[in-house]
Amino acid sequence: MSPRHQPVVGRRAVLKGMSLSALGLGGVLTGCGIPAAKQSAGDCISTDESAQQKTLNFSNWPSYMDESDEKVNGKTVLPTLEDFQTQSGIKVTYTTDVNDNAEFYAKVRDQLGSCQSCGRDIFVLTDWMAARMIGLGWIQKLDHAKIPNVDQQLLAKLKAPSWDPNRDYSVPWQSGLTGIAYNAKVTKPVGSFTDLLTREDLKGRITLLSEMPDTMSFMLKLVGADPEKFNDAEWSKALQKLEDVVSTGQIRRFTGNDYVQDLNAGNIAACEAWSGDVIAMQADNPDIKFVVPEEGLNLWSDNMLVPNKATHKGNAEKLMNYYYEPEVAATLADWVNYICPVTGAKKAMETVDPDVVDDPLIFPDEAMLAKTSAFMPLDTAKAALYETDFNLAIGG
Template sequence: MPQLAFSRRAVLRGLGATALPAALAGCGVPAAHVPEDRRGGLDRSERDRTLSFSNWPLYIDTDEEDEERRPTLDAFSERTGIEVRYSEEINDNDEFFGKVSPALMNHQETGHDLVVVSDWMAARFVHLGWAQKMDRSTQSNVDRHLDPQLRSPAFDEGRLHTVPWQSGITGIAYNRRALGREIKSVNDLWQPDLAGRVTLFSGLDESFALLMQGDGVDVTRWTESDFHRMCDRVESMVRKKHIRRFTGNDYTSDLSKGDVLACQAYSGDAIQLQADNPDIEFVVPYEGAELWAESLLVPNLARHKANAEALIDHYYDPEVAAELAASVNYVCPVPAAREVLAGSDDQDTAALAEHPLIFPDDEMRERLVVARDISSAERRSLARRWNAIVGL
């Protein structure tokens, strides 16, 4: 897997360049909400066999000899005759939201048929009524193969408006040899031998769930008092200089260089880190860890909704899902892809079927939960508290 230069779960920076649209969404401005029966437009899919698909960089399989070719997309086009205009234009959730929100607020087309955003941002689209309900009667693979743990997040019950592209785990990565002991609990991060050698994520949405789990909180139904109790602990550790700094995806460099010994980390990054340094371990703490996803959605008034739904279902074919998983190395949202990889003649590919960070086993799954998202009513005050601690 290529080394990533940024976090796909982009940091929430508060009210920055996208202040106006983010603030409107965060406050849930009534005028911005679009009811279900006003989200669809004239679907040109049947006569115009194309679609526009926007994704994050380095988040799809590519041909080893020609990086401009994407085998799974090419296979879809060859089978259906639908040309996919694929772009890697999403570098930050809030930045992309700011780009499309003026059109969506004014009930205009965005030019996007299919996009991938982090689930906390997908929640914003769903709550505002800016994502169309999908026609599951045309998506038999999604209906049959979607990971049960990802089927019904609180922000989109039944996954009517979103479908996971890839999934992942927020846990703890650490250098076991350098530390000289195991880490099994979130609270192990606060031990004296890690003073000044720990980093946490700066993004509110990226960091809060794991830290609250360390306090024994059920993050599927956390409260504001749970959040502030967690902040009190983190604030105390900042005053003691126990936390070295708050990071984006640059935590991988800190850990690789030995500047830190333990940190909040994403499972997909951990696979690359372990390939470069076998002393790096990734742990799902015994209190639990957050299972998250980045999800596909069809924005309002998309011109090629049926084509987009067909592409989504293509990626839920276990054969296709296996090919994608083997390339990007995140948690695969199609458990049936595991058998496909296990049957590969290539030894390295077959070994991926047993990798717990791509296909978590039953014991690990018992400790994985999908956290309740931060509501629009909560976001402003919670972000203010967290950003003050982090220094944003």
């Protein structure tokens, strides 16, 4: 099995484990019911020592960096990261300690909430948590003069999220899609979420995701609401839609990406699915098909962020700029199997791995991207309320 075809489900499994307990009881996402402390650039001043200190502490998700088959002194080689260190002279301490967005938040909230160093210069978090930390004033503003590759190469669809419209604080590491997958060996094609939730031949043979933003994005679409901008009344209507479907017995269960095993085996016929999982499954099972639902796709990103009091922001910006070099981005995407956010990487992939160039789950075209939407950013209290609603609806 080549690195490209190694399963990457570990990272998304823990990512998609966001639950009521992870969000925190009482809608505050902090211990003891104390609201998270906001900061501001004027109040929490960071000093950059990159010119004197060629080091960088980088926290990322497991299985989210290209790896070589070889080992040196018993350690796995990370080719693009090794090349960055050689080119830049910056020594990177790379740690895969982001196992869950909310869990990671819990690790750093006390320090960042009190304007102290969290011991990291750069970390990678998903849209909803990136938005929350930016809103709390915990993230340093980037110097775009130092990341020209990002400005030149970032996919247009990812340039202006509502929670960071100028990408002043965040740079996408990788992105992904949420849609439908089905096993062609056990069912005919499934073309829409309406089909998934109503077809009699699929009753009890489908799964939906336990990730609230993913599943509720589709429920909002089904009731005519926009998942990027909706109100409480529309939320209630979508929630009722979900409860109605649950009551019919159409849904076998709600899952993380443990749907992979059941779909491969034919224990379920179809499901809500993440693009990276589907690529990994298709390597060994050609019967697994990914569908762009008639209702559209969910698009998400995991983002590089520089926290307050990190003392190597300039070094972090060099790393961001490096990973937006097309050949580097293509090498990374070839291994991790998710959407590459770098426009020039598709051309570079012709040399890196020609078999991947036309894979729409790594390089979606404009027509596919036009069918995507993201989930509306929520403040901490609203997120906890909606998560409570969702967990009650799915029986969690």
